[in-house]
Amino acid sequence: MDEGIVIKAYGGVYDVQIREQLCHCSLRHHIIEADRRERAETKELPYVDLVSVGDRVQISRAQSKTDVGYIEEILPRQTQFGRTRVNKLPQVIVANLDLLLVIFAARNPQLKLRMLDRFLVTAEASGMLPVICINKIDLVQLEKLKAQMALYEGIGYNLIYTSIVTGAGIDEMRTVMKDRISAIVGSSGVGKSSLLNEIQPGLQLRVGDVDERMHKGQHTTTEVALLPLHFGGFVADTPGIRTLGLFEIDDEQGLDIHFPEMRPYIPECKFAACTHQHEPGCAVKSAVEGGKISELRYDSYLRISGFSAGRFEREGPKKEKKRYERRHKRAKR
Ligand SMILES: Nc1nc2c(ncn2[C@@H]2O[C@H](COP(=O)(O)OP(=O)(O)O)[C@@H](O)[C@H]2O)c(=O)[nH]1
Ligand SMILES: [Mg+2]
Ligand SMILES: [Zn+2]
Incomplete structure (x- = not known):
């Protein structure tokens, strides 16, 4: 078996790059079956495509031709970049972007x-x-x-x-x-x-x-x-x-952790669910006032979180508002 990277996918055929060589591969049926069983158990939605461009895969070669083969195994993804389709099925556009x-x-x-x-x-x-x-x-x-x-x-x-x-x-x-x-x-x-x-x-x-x-x-x-x-x-x-854009921001984690310079201050805020807007005892705001966090960056944080009149992507403000409300409910408890 050889390990390679899927560099192109079209109609059930995958171009897999193995070092200097390209191999045209199809998917082994057992992978499709295993995925179907797993989804049935976990009730998770299936992906539109099981294999995406960027996936690292194990392949076996056809006996007659070395540039034809089969994907035997899909290795775990480090990252996935994708979108949710209209029919609600998630689709990964590129995997393993680093x-x-x-x-x-x-x-x-x-x-x-x-x-x-x-x-x-x-x-x-x-x-x-x-x-x-x-x-x-x-x-x-x-x-x-x-x-x-x-x-x-x-x-x-x-x-x-x-x-x-x-x-x-x-x-x-x-x-x-x-x-x-x-x-x-x-x-x-x-x-x-x-x-x-x-x-x-x-x-x-x-x-x-x-x-x-x-x-x-x-x-x-x-x-x-x-x-x-x-x-x-x-x-x-x-x-x-x-x-x-910003579609993949983890709702539960919040936006603040994606500003590395805020990370050391977040645990110091009085409220665990602090949004660093107006809450008392906010360590992030103090750090901004004390010049430890740049005002420009803090302003970007506010704009991206959709609280100020920022130009956020379509679904942004609503989603952020929900998170905000949820965090506040948690804080009140
Ligand atoms: N002075 C200068 N011009 C550049 C440089 N890099 C690109 N350009 C010019 O900027 C213009 C846009 O470049 P292009 O590569 O088409 O930009 P793209 O739209 O981002 O792909 C072209 O006229 C380039 O010649 C650079 O390092 N210095
Ligand atoms: Mg260009
Ligand atoms: Zn805070």
């Missing part, structure tokens, strides 16, 4: 720190390691930029400063992407395509707003592929990844 490359331009277009905070929360909430990449550093004074970003460095986030004009940071990008499955987010024009072509010439990723608009109505979010990197690892080619 790195979220959050790309901004130092200027042109302007750096948007609020948007950065959203992406960071998304990464934290879905168990992906975020790496902040600030591109086009040839257009600004690096020292000033670094001073502006010191806040994020201080929290412990990994920052890479890049330019396709000077070649700065490209090797660093390769180093963080090596042997990982990366996803890329960032607005149109920040230089995603340019950067990827520097990292690996010829890598034609469909990322960004333009591509998403072009593909609308074609179910492109399900049309996922992993592109192998020659230095090891994969990049997820997922046009709809930006629109997936």
Whole structure:
């Protein structure tokens, strides 16, 4: 048996990358049967597809051909990125994403720190390691930029400063992407395509707003592929990844834990279910007032939680409100 990664899925056939080799695999019937039995016992809803792009699998090869085989086992997932379908069946779009490359331009277009905070929360909430990449550093004074970003460095986030004009940071990008499955987010024009072509010439990723608009109505979010990197690892080619947004934030855990700098203060709040808004004895608010937590970040926290007049994703405020009410009920007891 060989272990590989599913890089593409279409109509019951899965392309499995095993080192340098690609093997076209179908699913062994016993996997389908085992899943059906398990769901019947646990009453859990089945996934739309048992195997997703990004899944690590054990395969056996056909006797006659080495590029044809069978998926014998699906290994446990580290992360899953997906959505709930209209018919309520959950669908995993990409499994095992480990790195979220959050790309901004130092200027042109302007750096948007609020948007950065959203992406960071998304990464934290879905168990992906975020790496902040600030591109086009040839257009600004690096020292000033670094001073502006010191806040994020201080929290412990990994920052890479890049330019396709000077070649700065490209090797660093390769180093963080090596042997990982990366996803890329960032607005149109920040230089995603340019950067990827520097990292690996010829890598034609469909990322960004333009591509998403072009593909609308074609179910492109399900049309996922992993592109192998020659230095090891994969990049997820997922046009709809930006629109997936914050869907995976764990309701019970709350938003606060996805702000790493808040974590040490959360247990110090007077109320266990503190939302850090207006409650007395809130250690997070004290830390903001004492300058230990940045006001900008705290403001992002408020906006994302939907309490202030933030522009939250569609279902956001309602869901957050429910959590808020539930937490308060708990606090009163
Ligand atoms: N000055 C400068 N321009 C860049 C850099 N990276 C990309 N660009 C330019 O920014 C524009 C948008 O780049 P593109 O890769 O298409 O951005 P995408 O929409 O994020 O894929 C293009 O005109 C690029 O030539 C950079 O590091 N420095
Ligand atoms: Mg592009
Ligand atoms: Zn609090």
